[in-house]
Amino acid sequence: MEFNGTLFAQYLILGVTNGALIALIALGYTLVYGIVELINFAHGEVFMMGAFLSLSAVSAFGLVSGAGWAQIALVSLVAMLAAMLFSGALNWSIDRVVYRRLRSAPRLAPLIAAIGISFILQGIGIYWKGSTTILPPNLIPTDIRSVNILTDWLGLETRIRFRALDLAVILLTVPLLIALSWLVYRTRTGKAMRAVAQDRGAAALMGIDVNRTIATAFLVGGILAGAAGFIVAYYTNTARFQMGFRYGLFAFTAAVLGGIGNLNGAVLGGLIIGLVWSMSDGFLQTYIPWWGAQWTPLIIFGVLVLVMVFKPTGLLGEAVPEKV
Amino acid sequence: MAHNVMSNGRDSSAAMLDVQDITTFYGNIQALKGISLHVDQGEIVTLIGSNGAGKTTTLQTISGLLRPRTGTITLGGKLISDKPAHVVAGLGVAQAPEGRRIFNRMTVMENLELGAYSHGKPDPNDLARVFSLFPRLEERKTQIAGTMSGGEQQMLAIGRALMARPSVLLLDEPSLGLSPMLVDTIFQIIQDINAQGTTVLLVEQNALKALAVANRGYVIQTGQIVLSGTGRELLGNDMVRKAYLGED
Ligand SMILES: Nc1ncnc2c1ncn2[C@@H]1O[C@H](COP(=O)(O)OP(=O)(O)OP(=O)(O)O)[C@@H](O)[C@H]1O
Ligand SMILES: [Mg+2]
Numbered sequence: 038m039e040f041n042g043t044l045f046a047q048y049l050i051l052g053v054t055n056g057a058l059i060a061l062i063a064l065g066y067t068l069v070y071g072i073v074e075l076i077n078f079a080h081g082e083v084f085m086m087g088a089f090l091s092l093s094a095v096s097a098f099g100l101v102s103g104a105g106w107a108q109i110a111l112v113s114l115v116a117m118l119a120a121m122l123f124s125g126a127l128n129w130s131i132d133r134v135v136y137r138r139l140r141s142a143p144r145l146a147p148l149i150a151a152i153g154i155s156f157i158l159q160g161i162g163i164y165w166k167g168s169t170t171i172l173p174p175n176l177i178p179t180d181i182r183s184v185n186i187l188t189d190w191l192g193l194e195t196r197i198r199f200r201a202l203d204l205a206v207i208l209l210t211v212p213l214l215i216a217l218s219w220l221v222y223r224t225r226t227g228k229a230m231r232a233v234a235q236d237r238g239a240a241a242l243m244g245i246d247v248n249r250t251i252a253t254a255f256l257v258g259g260i261l262a263g264a265a266g267f268i269v270a271y272y273t274n275t276a277r278f279q280m281g282f283r284y285g286l287f288a289f290t291a292a293v294l295g296g297i298g299n300l301n302g303a304v305l306g307g308l309i310i311g312l313v314w315s316m317s318d319g320f321l322q323t324y325i326p327w328w329g330a331q332w333t334p335l336i337i338f339g340v341l342v343l344v345m346v347f348k349p350t351g352l353l354g355e356a357v358p359e360k361v
Numbered sequence: 362m363a364h365n366v367m368s369n370g371r372d373s374s375a376a377m378l379d380v381q382d383i384t385t386f387y388g389n390i391q392a393l394k395g396i397s398l399h400v401d402q403g404e405i406v407t408l409i410g411s412n413g414a415g416k417t418t419t420l421q422t423i424s425g426l427l428r429p430r431t432g433t434i435t436l437g438g439k440l441i442s443d444k445p446a447h448v449v450a451g452l453g454v455a456q457a458p459e460g461r462r463i464f465n466r467m468t469v470m471e472n473l474e475l476g477a478y479s480h481g482k483p484d485p486n487d488l489a490r491v492f493s494l495f496p497r498l499e500e501r502k503t504q505i506a507g508t509m510s511g512g513e514q515q516m517l518a519i520g521r522a523l524m525a526r527p528s529v530l531l532l533d534e535p536s537l538g539l540s541p542m543l544v545d546t547i548f549q550i551i552q553d554i555n556a557q558g559t560t561v562l563l564v565e566q567n568a569l570k571a572l573a574v575a576n577r578g579y580v581i582q583t584g585q586i587v588l589s590g591t592g593r594e595l596l597g598n599d600m601v602r603k604a605y606l607g608e609d
Pocket of ligand 1: 387390410412414415416418459
């Protein structure tokens with residue numbers, strides 16, 4: 038059977054966009070794990086809460102149909118910032134109220150607490166927006182949603198769709214990824230975070246406030262999850278109290294795949310999973326008639342298990358030189 | 362309880378670092394049973410004792426990583442024993458801890474910058490001083506710290522502590538695991554650091570070398586100070602000679 042380049046390119050675009058979003062969430066898992074070695078199972082729900090808050094923020098503006106580009110962009114920006122603040126504050130509070138008290142408890146304690154918080158947040162989500170899938174309030178009109186940059190703006194003769202919506206996702210996500218990398222590798226706060234991740238006691242001897250630094254990691258991870266919440270809600274045009282489960286699971290897998298604790302690894306893992314996801318959901322079907330989206334988790338976790346078997350530290354995770 | 366070799370105990374209230382009768386516990390295990398010691402401005406004071414005597418526990422308690430159950434520690438007259446480690450560091454106590462504990466995955470330069478964390482930015486003068494004491498560190502600025510040799514890592518641990526421009530520098534067994542030649546170098550550098558005006562509290566198992574460079578010393582045994590005096594006095598003490606210098 039002949040290779041369908043157009044279709045491949047189509048799913049490539051979808052995969053990269055989804056991958057960037059997964060990376061945004063994966064970074065929250067990896068940041069927190071890197072610094073306190075805790076898998077924050079509530080992270081997916083922090084993402085969901087961000088999505089929910091952004092919907093409320095958009096409703097509060099009450100956009101009328103026929104709003105112009107500038108107005109849409111402004112409301113989007115405000116809704117996204119609100120979601121970032123909310124999720125950041127939420128994640129920070131969870132650490133402050135729960136995890137900090139369990140810092141020297143057996144490792145199972147914060148892990149179980151995280152699972153508990155995840156269900157509590159789902160409950161709050163149901164109370165807040167109901168238990169069914171909801172349509173986000175009007176923000177991006179349908180005609181704008183379907184604008185194809187390649188044909189409508191560039192006048193190209195192609196059947197590939199690269200929508201303004203896809204571009205917007207990339208334009209919102211990439212600067213956040215760069216900002217995070219700048220924070221962690223170029224600032225004093227970032228240096229403190231890396232120091233605490235490596236040796237908490239030694240970091241304290243340097244004058245670093247360990248609890249505050251850990252709190253910052255939760256705050257930053259939450260901020261990224263909030264941004265992802267807004268973007269996913271409007272990119273997929275749906276929201277649901279369980280949305281944190283699938284995205285959270287894929288993002289966590291991405292973090293592990295790339296090497297948990299490693300920022301570049303989270304981004305790489307996110308892209309890989311985004312691509313595998315879109316190729317499996319759509320592209321493979323054109324070649325394997327019985328293939329369908331229901332097999333996607335099998336492929337994703339198959340890839341994960343393979344990588345774990347051959348490189349247990351993940352793709353970019355390194356065995357740390359611990360010299361005495 | 363502590364037996365002083367010197368004829369009379371001096372007044373320690375004017376000391377730079379003053380440790381008064383501290384007890385420290387690990388859960389129910391009492392590691393320190395009432396330790397008192399003081400370090401005056403400009404001194405090198407050494408704390409010697411065998412494995413498990415409580416030397417590291419004493420330094421960790423001074424640094425605020427452990428909290429004493431009773432007793433007080435003051436720095437320049439200011440109470441520090443009720444403050445967390447990062448605050449104590451900011452007040453001028455720096456430590457090169459046991460086992461070096463440098464940041465393995467960061468570069469030498471980043472480790473030094475972290476040493477100056479309390480000051481915000483590293484002072485170029487401090488950096489120049491560290492590089493003149495340890496030229497090797499300047500050559501290895503961009504190397505990942507965990508890939509350096511044991512001796513280089515010890516230099517980095519000391520250099521990192523110096524970047525804080527501390528009022529008191531705590532050194533926990535800086536000569537451990539180093540080649541004899543490097544041990545001499547490290548002791549020479551400790552004297553140089555002190556000559557440049559830094560007050561030093563030195564924990565060592567190498568009692569001979571430590572007492573030779575120290576103004577005064579304390580001997581610790583199972584969580585208690587059993588002996589104190591000038592370096593020379595302790596070097597001449599029978600009990601020290603038997604127990605720590607391997608003579609019979
Ligand atoms: N984390 C801990 N938990 C329980 N007991 C501890 C802990 N750390 C030290 N101890 C105990 O406290 C006592 C003092 O230990 P410390 O590390 O201060 O000795 P040290 O003089 O530094 O010995 P070394 O020369 O071997 O480094 C020892 O009996 C030790 O077993
Ligand atoms: Mg020790």
